[in-house]
Amino acid sequence: MxxxxxxxxxxxxxxxxxxxxxxxxxxxxxxxxxxxxxxxxxxxxxxxxxxxxxxxxxxxxxxxxxxxxxxxxxxxxxxxxxxxxxxxxxxxxxxxxxxxxxxxxxxxxxxxxxxxxxxxxxxxxxNVPYREFLPGRILTVGWGIGAVFVGRVLYPPDPDLGMIIGFGCAVLSMFGLQALRTHYRRRANRPILLVNGEVERGSWWERLGVADRLTFVGAVVAAAGVLAGAAIGVAQITMAK
Incomplete structure (x- = not known):
């Protein structure tokens, strides 16, 4: 066998x-x-x-x-x-x-x-990465659906345009975050053979270096900024009309 x-x-x-x-x-x-x-x-x-x-x-x-x-x-x-x-x-x-x-x-x-x-x-x-792939995609779809309703509410003169803007920003930001999360998770979980030492245990986040953590957190903040910027932009267009 x-x-x-x-x-x-x-x-x-x-x-x-x-x-x-x-x-x-x-x-x-x-x-x-x-x-x-x-x-x-x-x-x-x-x-x-x-x-x-x-x-x-x-x-x-x-x-x-x-x-x-x-x-x-x-x-x-x-x-x-x-x-x-x-x-x-x-x-x-x-x-x-x-x-x-x-x-x-x-x-x-x-x-x-x-x-x-x-x-x-x-x-x-x-060994197929669906274990890390599926949760992020479900979250992306959920976030996108929520952004559709937010876009329609913020931009009533043209709810379809608001829906497209909201959904597009949500999906792009979530796909980017999921790709980054997958990269760092694989980085922390890469195979290693330490015959004369011990492997650090814990979650993938706990085993990331400080620089990698800061990069990931910065990307999350940036994605939130993109969504907030899109919402503000739609709101400004609404008020201008």
Missing amino acids: QMIYVECQLGRSDVDRLFAVALEGITPAVVQVSTQRDATRYTAANLGDLIASLEVANVGSLNGPWPNLALEANEASGTRRVKVAIDVERAEFDLSGSDQTWVFGQAARLQLLLNSVGGSRAFTME
């Missing part, structure tokens, strides 16, 4: 748990942990030994994001096998064995673990 997950944010404790779950039921196990750095692949019997070998090889700082990490384990009898391959884009698992209960049980446990670190199944509706 093969599974591919994207948007995983893994720190050292997450990797330890992931490897521990992956190795459950494989006893005794022949284990190999590895990582590729440039043209060289480093391997060891466990993660601690792998880190030690990289430190000796002087491949650079190990405290930042790692480009990849892999685990392969086989039961001595050859009846159970697991492969884990993690890189900056995805985490891939391959479980096989004659015991299908073990295979599906491991798959379920790995799924729960990866969901807890922000992961989602690749190439399924879980």
